[in-house]
Amino acid sequence: MLAGKYxxxxxxxxxxxxxxxxxxxxxxxxxxxxxxxxxxxxxxxVTPLSASALAAQKVYLDLFDLTDEAEMGHIELSRVADLVVVAPATADLMGKMANGLADDLASTLLLATDKRVLVAPAMNVRMWQHPATQRNVAALRGDGILFVGPDDGHMACGEFGPGRMAEPLAIVAAVESALTDGPLKGRRIIVTSGPTHEPIDPVRYIANRSSGAQGTALARALSALGADVVFITGPADVAPPEGVQVEKVQTAAQMMAAVQAALPADAAVFAAAVADWHVANGSGSKIKKDGRGAIPALRLTENADILATVSQMTQGRPALVVGFAAETDDVIAHATAKRVRKGCDWIVANDVSPETGIMGGTENAVTVISADGAETWPRMAKDQVANRLAAKIAQALT
Known part of the structure; x- marks a missing residue:
């Protein structure tokens, strides 16, 4: 897949x-x-010798090496590549990139390149979550910089959380996606997936039934067509796809914040089964039975409507906004009304009645509803649905 790529x-x-x-x-x-x-x-x-031996190439270290400037100047070095990859991308290096600083060879190459740049952040969890780092990340994404990771996990400093560099194979998948000459190359697409969990107390929650399989398949299909995919997922049963930017959330509020942080985008596809309500009077401790049969009163409050919020943006709205409608009766009528009410471009409707086996299953049967009418597809594997929908999205954006 990468033969001949530099x-x-x-x-x-x-x-x-x-x-x-x-x-x-x-x-x-x-x-x-x-x-x-x-x-x-x-x-x-790591030593230059190790990197050179594994790459079977000369390693570059110093901006002021005059011999290197005579053989291959830093401007040429920054532009002969098909892709520039930064791994690990430290907080300092991303800060330089975001602010146009160039005080060494690496930062100068990043400022001088005219090629796409993929970064794999790696840093302490507090550094990653610091407002300054998040401002820099937002600026870089706005500049079209591609991201892979960071992952959650244990770190060398002993802390746990987001900040681990993505694994090499995940970075390879992201490289392959970035170099794919598909119809969606250069397009940024947000995909939400999975359920959200709205806590009642530390051990109980409200949620919708969703495996996340359809959203995951769609993110994979869009990435295969060359899109830069931001995959925002609740606690799903299936693993997220490789080669895309993954943002993991738990609640609807967190999903809304992640979507807003991922904008601007060319398209947004909201496949997540977001809970309609959250518990306004949730407990910080496990709620106990009192032995007298008293039932705790839960006060439910509506969650913000992510699909409607993005669909009705007056500035920076994606060119294509796609929602999903999981219905159990009058599927087409309810989904058609939802599309008009929310203001999205398309609604992908399906019947999730228990007898269909679609919710949590491997197949799906959908109807794509737009201003032009309803297009019903035959029942097929969720991967096939994803490929067909990704192709339809590509056609709409090109």
Missing amino acids: ILLIIGGGVAAFKSLDLIRRLRERGATVTPVLTGAAQQF
């Missing part, structure tokens, strides 16, 4: 730099040529 790999200074050595190997296995660039801090974690 990857400029910038290795930032962090403990995760050791993964970049495996990344070089994985990329070369798929036929790519990899030229490593090590920051000064990266050289404290």
Whole structure:
């Protein structure tokens, strides 16, 4: 898949730099040529000799190496690649990128390149969550920078949370997606998936039945067509697809915030089964039975409507907004009314009555409703539904 592709790999200074050595190997296995660039801090974690041996290429280190400037200047180095990959992308390096700073070879290459850039962030969880880092991430996304990760997990500092660099194979999948010359190349698409969990107390919650299988399949299909996919998922049964930017949430409020942070986008597809209500008087401790049969009174409050909010944006609205409608009766009538009420472009409707086996199953039978009418598709595997819907989205955006 990567045969003949030239990857400029910038290795930032962090403990995760050791993964970049495996990344070089994985990329070369798929036929790519990899030229490593090590920051000064990266050289404290991996040696230039190791990177050079695995890449079978010269490693670049210093902006002021006059011999290198004579053989291959930093401007040329930044532009001969098919893709620039930054792994690990530290908070410092992303801050330089977001603010146009260029005080070493890596940051100068990133400022001078005219090619797409894919970054794999890696840092302490508090650093990732810091408002300054999130401002920089938002700026980079607005500039069209592609992201893979970070993942949740244990870190070398002993803390747990988002900040781990994506695994090498996930980065390879993101590289392959970024270099795919599909009809959606250069398009940014948000896909929501899975259920949301609205807590009653620390051990109980309100949720909708959803495996997340259809949303996951759709994200995978859109990515295969070259789209830059932001996949925002609740606690689903199925694993998220590789090669896309994954944002994990629990509640409807968190999903709304993640969607707003992911904008602007060319299209947004809301496949998630978002809970309509949350518990306004939820308990911070487990609610106990009192032994007398008293039933706790739960006060429910409507969640914000993510589909309607995005559909009715007056500025920055995606060119295509697609909603999903899971119905149990009068499917077409209810879904048609929902499309008008929410203001979205399409509604993908399906019958999730228990006898259909669709909710949580491997197949789906949908009707795509637009201003032009209703288009009913035969029952098929969810992957097939995803491929057909992704092709229809590509046609609408091109």
